[in-house]
Amino acid sequence: MKMMKQILTATLLATAVTMSVRAQETQPAPAPTAVAAVPVAVGPITNQPEFARNISASLVLVEVTLRNENGSREEAGQGILLNDQGVILVSGGLLPEIVPLDFIKDIKVRAPGGKFQSVPAKILGRSHNRLFIFLKADKPIAGTPLDLSRTANPDLGTKLLAIGLMGKDAGYGTYVGEGSVKARLNMQHELVISNSFSLTRSNSPVFDVNTGALLGLTIPSQGENMQLRLGNQTQNVELSDGDQTGTLLPWSEIAGMLKEIPTKPFESKRGWLGIDGITGIEEDMRTLYKITQPAGVTIGSVVPDMAGEKAGLHSKDIILTINGKPFSDSIVPALMVQHYSRATMQAKPGDKVVLGILRDGAKQDVTVTLGAFPKIPSEMKHVYSPQVGLVTRDVVFADTYTRKLPAEQKGVIIALVKNGSAASLGQTPLAVGMLVTKVNDQEVNSQKEFLDLVAKEFKDGSPREMVFVVIQRDGATAVCRIDLSK
């Protein structure tokens, strides 16, 4: 016990010392009007404090309230001011794709130049690679857009400097993190591993100490078996080095998306082949089918009525090339799948793609006109019906696909059941995830029909009961009665 206390105290002291060395007081920013980006130092970063102060003028803190009928919580993250229109880049992990858009409230931005007074902001949308979210402040931000004129890609051994802002409890102070590039990974995204930037936040700009060029942005990671959270995804990366690591997304992964800043929140404009169960080919498959190139992916299943099926793709087809070129040179099946995702990530609906496939040992080309990626649940309008204590939304493709129902299955999905409401009580309570097909003997084919039905049932006062026919997550139906009598 005594030893544990000593270890704990030593750790706290070490942290306190490091913090005091690295923490910097904020300096007042230029006047709170939109200004052009101030070029950063050209050449080596020799005056770190001044450099950090300049960069911190481009950093903001973003606070979001997520609220629904069962409560609320706050999320916070760091943002980067991109231009003088008040567009801010934040990590996609701040608002994962699973969070319904309608549950996102009260986005506030706090900038150093404005003495961290909050400025409301709205969501513009998600980047095409799903890793970032673009916000726009409702009023001018007292900050300096980050200079994006000098960028480079990090190489092994490059000495790095990351600049970040501390949170509210630490007075929004600036702090820096040092590191060097230990590895570069070529996965679904390119990733750069450094030693720890442990004091910097996610989404901090990282610079080459020797040239002052912007190299990328930090992303969350920890430990030697890293779980990298990229937007909505988690990737596992195992490293043998015992040191803690930091991770950054190199500029090559970021540059492209800045050319297409969305204008509508979270509208899916992704192209989709409509194939599922993609797996990388093993060595034995290459031998069996005499495949000379190292990488390919096998189609597990073809989604009915989607682009892939219409173009004539079959399950077990092996995709070897996309538009005439191999999409991966890896011999690791899991990486082949990631490289395949990367090669198709930026495709839009309507794009034509030629897939070089192998089927039953014979090669052929299949031209697919991509369809649109189906809408995801969080993009759908979520509406609360206080009379019954339910938040509902329209059915999307994923709902029918995961429940193994026909794609044309209609109804509404229960997205939330208010705690303590009539819907949550009784012998057969309603639950999140149920697909409602009928209410009080009337078919429900859409959110609108459901809302109209509820309004009609309650038009002349509360009905005594409502009886729902639902399809549960396992595909079986059930009848749920809610007692509305007083």
Add this chain to the structure above:
Amino acid sequence: MVNVRRALGLGIFAVSLTTTLAMTGCGPKNYVPALGAEPNVRYARDKVFPAVVSLDVAEERFINGQARTIRGTGSGTIIDAEGHILTNFHVAGRGKKIVVTLANKETIKGTLVGADHWTDLALVKLDPEEIKRKNVTFTYAAVGDSEKLELGQPILAIGTPRGLARTMTSGIVSNTDRYMEVSSIDGYETGWFNNWIQIDAAINPGNSGGPLVNMAGEIVGINTRGVTGSNSLGFSVPSNVAKLVIADLLAKGKVTRSYIGVQFQPMQDLEDFYEVTANQTGVLIASVDPESPASRGGVQPEDVLVAVNGKPVNARFPEELAAIRHMIAGQAVDSEIKFTIQRPRKSREIKLDIALKTELLESAIAQEENVASWGATIRNLTRAYLREHRIPIMKGILVTGVRTNVMAEIAGLRSDDIIVRVDGKPVETLEQFRAVVATLDKAKTTFAVDVRRDRNEKTLVFKP
């Protein structure tokens, strides 16, 4: 619906051990003491105790593709002069080697006659050769009428709790008609066709399969379940359920039931909505299995089943569901059954008769076997399994386990894969599969196996 199992953490009892008691005296015939009168424990004891046995059972189970011998102990009762022992399915239903220890401590080999996981019952037989050779005698107990049980009636439980054979405990009937949701024993469906007798006599793991005894010295239940972490909450399968199962197991070695493909819900609080009277509610059809006789016949969710073959059915409470399931299951397989359906409110037809043809009720689980050369275990693919997992009806062989670092695992085969083709040849039955594998074992050449994994199809390369 009351989910007693989830709420109370029910466990199925099975465990092991032994002892002896002197047996003296007897009481008047057909003696059943009035409720409240002092029970004649000695009389009841003497009639049943000498017939209660311990069962040491060795099962061969496959776990992750590896054969393992699992040993367990439970209880049973000899019920006839031929030496048939009534016990639980989960005690002896998968037994490869059964050793029976009689009340007089003699041990005799037992063989499984048949088992029924749906009611969690099994029948074992004493080896007649060994009985003769060892010159052992045994007695048997009578199976009584569980329908006559009353709440509060004194009862005895006899068995082998925690290995302590020939243990007797006493208590009362706490509930004569306890409902529990259907559940499973290692995937084998159970608890579908009966409610339970709840008792407060102490029963523990090891008591499973042992008798619940009334004061007339008759078996009125088979002690089967308890509530983990609770005292005095035990559950027995009623003897009247066992009588039917015994008859089938003796005649055919199995129980055959019919399947229609509907899931019921009780009508309590839904009477007004579905416009039924409290006296004649029918039972609500909550769900219809895909590709089942009911779905093909046009039965729909929310139909109210009011009669089966002209006989009214009613279930306001969950306790009434098992009897309806039992009625349907008791119909002959491949025979016509008439459902009288009430379609409520806005539907145009108020009442209609639907003729359906029953199918054989199958378990989702079939007999498992080992494919030694692959390092995997497999089963036949049943329609029940396909329905449960919402896989379109197809033929194939289900993989149930894969050993590590052997051919199948290296090739990428996984549990729950459905093998559809081996070396280019479709494998729709176990016989076909065995034949193809035997040929490939001899050839020892690389071959491809096509599997279905959830929705996806995959080709795996096997290298001997």
